Amino acid sequence: MTAPLTDLIGYLAACMTTSAFIPQAWLTWRRKRAEGVSLGMYVILVGGIAMWLAYGLMLHALPIIIANFITLVLAIFILVMKLVYK
Template sequence: MQLTDIFGFLAATLTTASFIPQALHTFRTKDVRGISLGMYSAFTAGVALWLVYGWMLGEMPIMIANAITLSLALAILVMKLRYHEDTPNQ
């Protein structure tokens, strides 16, 4: 494994894992007031396109990282859509 591969895997791991705290917090509290629907919609669409791009290139690291990120971003987006009416001051 080359140094560039190590940096790529480390970057993918950190950026993917960064969504876990938000997803867990939102799941536990159901508080979605601080989550931007527009931002998460655009981000989720972008990650889906990255996943397709990785698939088109046959690049497994891109596909794996973006599949996991897409799952987490979709979970947050679904919670935003589901709980936005239940949260006061929305």
């Protein structure tokens, strides 16, 4: 595969997986409720996303860095709301 095609696939995957968090973040913020959000799952997820971000930084892989930075922000936002809206 050529580098531009590989990057395109990476950016598309990054957009899709990152944008998947937006509806949950929006719904939790709008309703001011997070009873359907698993605390344990989001704690583990935030740790995993942070590791993916570190991995992307080590590789200087922009699609991985951008996607995981944005996803980490969204996941932390949801996790904080879970803790606040007990």
